[in-house]
Amino acid sequence: MRTATKRIAQRTYMLTDRLTGVNQFLLEGEERALLIDTGYGTKSLPRAVERLTSLPVVAVNTHLHPDHSNGNGFFGKVMVGERDLPAHGVPSNELFEGVAAAYGKSPLRPFMSFARKLALIDSSAADYSPLPDAIDLGGRRVEVIPCPGHTAGSVLFCDSETGTVFAGDAINREQWMFTCPASATKSYAELWRGLEARLAGYSELVISHSRKPLDFGFIGEFIRAFETIKPENGRPSRIKGTPEPVTFYEYESERYGRIRVWAYPSQVR
Ligand SMILES: [Zn+2]
Secondary structure (H helix, E strand, C coil), X not given: CCEXXXXXXXXXXXXXXXXXXXEEXXXXXXXXXXXXXXXXXXXXXXXXXHHHCCCCEEEECCCCCHHHHCCHHHCCEEEECHHHCHHHCCHHHHHXXXXXXXXXXXXXXXXXXXXXXXXXXXHHHCEEEECCCEEECCCXXXXXXXXXXXXXXXXXXXXXXXXXXXXXXXXXXXXXCCCCCCCCHHHHHHHHHHHHHHCCCCCEEECCCCCCCECCCHHHHHHHXXXXXXXXXXXXXXXXXXXXXXXXXXXXXXXXXXXXXXXCHHHCC
């Protein structure tokens, strides 16, 4: 079984793809279950969901990226943040094609054709609609808070019943911002300042690419990382084929170690 399941709170499960390490989450109410993200598209995810719940499943994505959305086809109807609806285009597909083209003649080429299968989102695989402000699972209400930055339509799912925030890729030790060139570092810091206050009543902060939850204290350091970014401290990465060089900016936190922001130089403002 490729999908590992773990109960993380009452009627709340983390489902982890053992191969890629990406998490999905399942929350049960009295009438419906909420599936947060669908992974790269392994069949063992719908099988694991079926074993965990007999309730009708509402599938949502924290944002439209292949490691969160490529299993959407298993669930038919999927809700994503308005700005991430495929009707607006699929920026991650464009980004991937640019990078793949740059590696077209390199020794990495055979790997690129394999990567294409994983990395491209087929928007016709599911029926997409925008997320509401809250989702009622029957006796359990999950609030949807916009958090644009990693993608334009990224959201946080906030479950007051268990005090858990499901943040997807909106906060991380390695934060990718070049995936949404319209976002800027100072405004992302400001956005998180507001969220920090708004999330004060919550106690768990879970993310997609680590089985360990983030400490709530991490938010303050994450904000400082964004606030203190200076253009001259950027170091170019080796990623080719992007509109600007993907550059990383490091911040050393005494308590949490290194935090890295990956962005285009034009986003540092
Ligand atoms: Zn992502």
